[in-house]
Amino acid sequence: MEDLKAVTVIIRAAQAIQEVIRKDAARHGLNSTEFSVLELLYHRGDQPIQVIGKKVLISSGSITYVVDKLVEKNYVRRKGCPEDRRVTYAVLTSEGKRLMDEIFPQHKKEMGSIFADLDADEINQVICLLKRIGYRAKSFE
Numbered sequence: 001m002e003d004l005k006a007v008t009v010i011i012r013a014a015q016a017i018q019e020v021i022r023k024d025a026a027r028h029g030l031n032s033t034e035f036s037v038l039e040l041l042y043h044r045g046d047q048p049i050q051v052i053g054k055k056v057l058i059s060s061g062s063i064t065y066v067v068d069k070l071v072e073k074n075y076v077r078r079k080g081c082p083e084d085r086r087v088t089y090a091v092l093t094s095e096g097k098r099l100m101d102e103i104f105p106q107h108k109k110e111m112g113s114i115f116a117d118l119d120a121d122e123i124n125q126v127i128c129l130l131k132r133i134g135y136r137a138k139s140f141e
Helices: 002-026 032-044 049-055 060-072 094-114 120-138
Strands: 076-080 088-092
Touching: 002 032, 002 094, 032 049, 032 060, 032 076, 032 088, 032 094, 049 060, 049 088, 060 076, 088 094
Parallel strands: none
Antiparallel strands: 076 088
């Protein structure tokens, strides 16, 4: 019975965190998926569009829509791969970088406040335990 309670607690915690991210992104005219894509490009640089979906956990069909929206907002542009014409990169524009330079420090602070009641060792324990649970769950796929 404790395992079922743990599943419920994990899901509710994830939903609560996602809601904080959703509200934070909305303050800047973004949805949480758009924010996730911008955050990925901000920290990891140019990314093949096909890879972005896997990294931010959205379907390949949805990623095209999200990138289109970010292109419309002038936060992202597309760039062809010179080595492989089948690959297109999403690239953060200077306006997108300016936006992230402005909003990411506050976002980081807000995420940190979620974990304010835990010390560094407890946070590392949470990370390790959730990774173990995730890897075990993936083995059932």
